[in-house]
Amino acid sequence: MESTPPLAVLRGACKRYGATRALDRVDLRLHAGQVTALLGVNGAGKSTAVALLLGLLAADAGEASVFGRAPGSLAVRRQCGAMLQTAALPDRLEVGELLDMVRAGYRRPRSVADCVALAGLDGLLGRRYGKLSGGQQRRVQFALAICGRPRLLFLDEPTTGLDIDARQGLWAAVRELVAEGSAVLLTTHYLEEAEALSDRVAVLDGGRLVAEGSVDEVRARVSLRRIRCRSRLAAEAVAQWPGVVEAAREGEALRIAAEPAEPVVRRLLESDPALRELEIRRAGLADAFLALTRSTDARQEAA
Structure with missing residues (x-):
């Protein structure tokens, strides 16, 4: 799939708002039949990247293209759908x-x-939009975004305000659209999303x-x-070991985050011969995201 030309591209995209650098030489490619998650803390540049691809903003430097054309033209818009935060x-x-x-x-x-x-709009077609709940309005916005059979679909925080059932329904719909080639x-x-x-995944x-x-x-x-x-072993004591990021007790279980894990596991086995039910699993996407964006947190605290 990666060998096929991308449907949309940011190439060396730069954008400033006054002294603020919103995007700095960002490269991004969106391929048919794939979901690309664009992640970042608030202010990382996600909305700016989406706006460039939708043709709502122009890059200061670099390039944005959709279907090989400049974003925002009528021919491009007819092949796109967008569900934005507002x-x-x-x-x-x-x-x-x-x-x-x-x-x-x-x-x-x-x-x-x-x-x-x-x-998931059963029973809503005859209802006035302004009388709907926030979650119902989000489902209507999703329907409007997909009604044109878009080859390229932008979903900006799509499940905010949705309950669990509605969120699962939207996930299923996205998978169906991707299976069709969007x-x-x-x-x-929601990193689990x-x-x-x-x-x-692209992290800004x-x-x-x-x-x-x-x-x-x-x-x-x-x-x-x-x-x-x-x-x-006491969680408080384990938390002081080299390599341990955090340690906490959950009933009889001891939960530890460690980087790297091998020296911590060896010390656990040496310190408690009665230790049992040992499980080790790799970092989840949320762990990776937090590690990759720590520099932003540090800059915000220093500001």
């Missing part, structure tokens, strides 16, 4: 009216029934791309391991 939709229109209005802008839109099924750019603060959905830190690859490749950027065992 949506200015007419409160007085019914959901069905909103769907009809947006679907009319596409040559081969999805049927209303398909939109209802994918976005490229999806996802920004989310990125881990569950993404084929590729202070406007720079600090990691990019598969979920496994990004996890491998850190050597942190999670250790769980049943032991009589």
Whole structure:
């Protein structure tokens, strides 16, 4: 899949807001049939990257292209869908009216029934948009983003305000769209969401791309391991050992985060011959994300 030309590209993209460097020579490629999660703390540059690809902003340097063209043209927009964090939709229109209005802008839109099924809009078509709950409005926004059968779909914090069932439903819909060949750019603060959905992950830190690859490749950027065992050792004492990032007791279980893990495991076995049920697992995406973005936290604390 990587051998096929990408549907959208940022190449050496730079963007400043006054003295603030929002993006600094960022390279990003979005491929058909893949979800790419764009991760970063607030202010890392995620929204700016999305805006460049949507043609809402122009890069100060570098290049943004979608389907080999400049973003924002009518021909490009008809092949894209976007669900952003804010949506200015007419409160007085019914959901069905909103769907009809947006679907009319596409040559081969999805049927209303398909939109209802994918976005979970059963029973909402006759309701006024302004009378819906926040979660229901997010589902309507998702339906509007996918109703034109987009080849490229932008989802900016799509599950904010959704309950667990609605979130799982949106995940299933995204997987269906990807199976049809769409490229999806996802920004989310829910790292378990990125881990569950993404084929590729790109991590922005202070406007720079600090990691990019598969979920496994990004996890491998850190050597942190999670250790769980049943032991009589005091968590407070273990927390002082070299290499231990944190240690806490959970009932009879002792949970430890260590980097690297091997010396800590050896010391555990030496210190407690009765230790049992030892489990070691690699860092999750959340662990890797925190390690990769610590420099941003340090800069914010120093400011």
